Amino acid sequence: MIEIVSFDGTTFRPSPERFEAGTPNISGAIGLKAAIDYVNNIGWETIHKKESLLLDHANESLGKNPSIKLVGTAENKVPVVSFTIDSAHPHDIATILDTKGIAVRAGHHCTQPLMKRLGLSATTRASLSFYNTIDEINQLTEALKEISALFES
Amino acid sequence: MEDLSDLYQEIILSHNKRPRNGEPLIPCTHQADGFNPLCGDKLTVYLRKPDEQVDEIACNTEGCAISRASGSIMTSMVQGKTISEIETLIEETKALLTGDEEPEIDLAQHGDMAALVGVRKFPARIKCATLAWHALESALKGEVDATTE
Structure with missing residues (x-):
């Protein structure tokens, strides 16, 4: 994830955020929860x-x-x-x-x-x-x- | 199941069970392997071609019914033919199995290979039907001395 982006250069947030994408896999996480609920219900x-x-x-x-x-x-x-x-x-x-x-x-x-x-x-x-x-x-x-x-x- | 009986016709099953010219031909003048790593089909084409004519040919196949039948039919068609006749056969077979246009079957021209046209409806299996023909092409291109010992 970035901190500041300009034409002069880019700075990143400190680790571990600097290695993560800005938008997390939100739909993936919601899907995983639904799958866990499904299995737990059975x-x-x-x-x-x-x-x-x-x-x-x-x-x-x-x-x-x-x-x-x-x-x-x-x-x-x-x-x-x-x-x-x-x-x-x-x-x-x-x-x-x-x-x-x-x-x-x-x-x-x-x-x-x-x-x-x-x-x-x-x-x-x-x-x-x-x-x-x-x-x-x-x-x-x-x-x-x-x-x-x-x-x- | 009409499509399926198109694919596994009696003629295919017969070639699968008893491949013609299926034993390795040693010594030979030309040889090439055909391998499909995705499905595991493995075959070797052997030729005795002292000049411009293939006197003898064999195709030893370890694989599915489609690849075994195709190799067997290929040897029956190629035996005794000249190189230019074989090149025509290869082109006709490619058009039959993989051509964009639906082929018109001519039994005099396609022989037993016509039985394999059903593979067009099974895209995952087309490579099984073409493998022996690709190996034949490779064998014709390169002479080997490894098998003349």
Whole structure:
């Protein structure tokens, strides 16, 4: 932040203000408060319970398809589900899911050394959150059934 | 799902499952790698081109169905062609996949590559379809001796 600006020169306020922009990120701060209120209203306990439920269902539902290999099955993990299907490349899986209204990430997830360690070139990853539903996971499972059948045919 | 079946036609799935000329061609006279760091598609194009004609070609691809099929189709089309014929093929393929104007498909001209025209509706995947053709261009430009050992 400046102190005095003229054609002869500029002086700045003392640190730390001199390194700050004049107008703070006001709308950002208001948005952050709204987001915190939103999460607090639902409650961490509820969020955790819902996410555990979704993760369990995803593991069980996807695990029934022998073509799907789940990657990462640690007990206390957040509800992200990475997987591979031998016959179908993750980017093909992601494109097809996208056309069915299901957004996933495909690729090496910025973890190339881990992919190498796992002996994989890429995975597909569904990242769930408390606002997802059991029905949406079932849609994913159904879509993956179609995809593995398509590429295995 | 009409767009999707355009993209994953039987012909694409078949080339993906059993790429033609998919094994490395060693020794060869020309070779180039194609790599897309964003999606991880990786391939190598090998040529045996003693003079103005490509006698043999191979494309070894590690990647998605689109990149594998495109590489496989590319080798089938290029095999036995002269350099000037190949240059025409490259231009026609670029127009087919990335040209501003909606292309008119001519099966006699485009061959199996016509099956890949559906990729135009999936902008994120166009690079998968062009990768092998870019590597072919690089391979034609530079002779290598690394693979003649």
